[in-house]
Amino acid sequence: MKQGLQVDLGLIAYPEAYALQRRIVAARKADAIEDVFLVCEHPHVITQGRNGKREHLLVSEHVLRQKGVEFYESSRGGDITYHGPGQIVGYPIFNLGAIRRDVVWYVRMLEETMIRATAEFGIAAKRLPGKTGIWADHGSTEEKLGAIGVHISRWVTSHGFAYNISTDLRFFDLIVPCGIADRKATSLEKLLGRAVEQSEVAPRLAKHLGEMFGREWRETSKQAFLDRLEHAEQAFAVEA
Secondary structure, eight states: OEEEEEEEEEEOOHHHHHHHHHHHHHHHHTTOSOOEEEEEEOSSEEEEOTTOOGGGBOSOHHHHHHHTOEEEEOSSSSSEEEEOTTEEEEEEEOBGGGTOOOHHHHHHHHHHHHHHHHHTTTOOOEEETTEEEEEEEETTEEEEEEEEEEEEETTEEEEEEEEESSOOGGGGGGBOGGGOTTOOBOOHHHHHTSOOOHHHHHHHHHHHHHHHHTEEEEEEOHHHHHHHHHHHHHHHHHHO
8 A cells, every 4th residue: 555645734714724735736747746635614615616607706805804704716626615623634745647537436435435434423424315425314305515626737736625523514505515505514523423533534535535546644744745746846847
């Protein structure tokens, strides 16, 4: 099993995480760094993907400012989504060219990662035909527990998935999540009826992601990783 780097970025602003991903993608394309899995949490933010419709943002920018929610357009696929405290966001930066050159398969494996992690809490999450992400039953309908939006350039991946743990679900009322009007969001806490810590969930997501892609994660601190990335950037800049 190949080794990869797992980095917990903690609470990080969306633009900072986005800029960091772009640096890692460049290093990964140059084969100057191994596959990387970033784990983080974002302050309140709404992002719109490449296929997003602005009318799926249901409130004005003034209301967003009042609620302390930022808005950014993103290069990922998908429509509009919310990130915020209590949600784990995972950014796998993989060279799919060395794993399997299949975008649909990649998305299904991200779904499977979240489905298997959820099963460890005794909850059967599932896919819905034609709708990316994972869902859990709520009465006669299903609610969305995990969302996915990815970007792939020369078979190197960025962006990834968002998994609701203790997320304040009221923030999803500001948007039509992922452009699907008739489905609500849910969280692991809501499904379990108890408090859940991020530390209960992140290791499970990392474990199953590693299993899906044949990677054994070596955890490293944010600062140690940034030092490593800077060294990698210097190395491939010299070669270029």
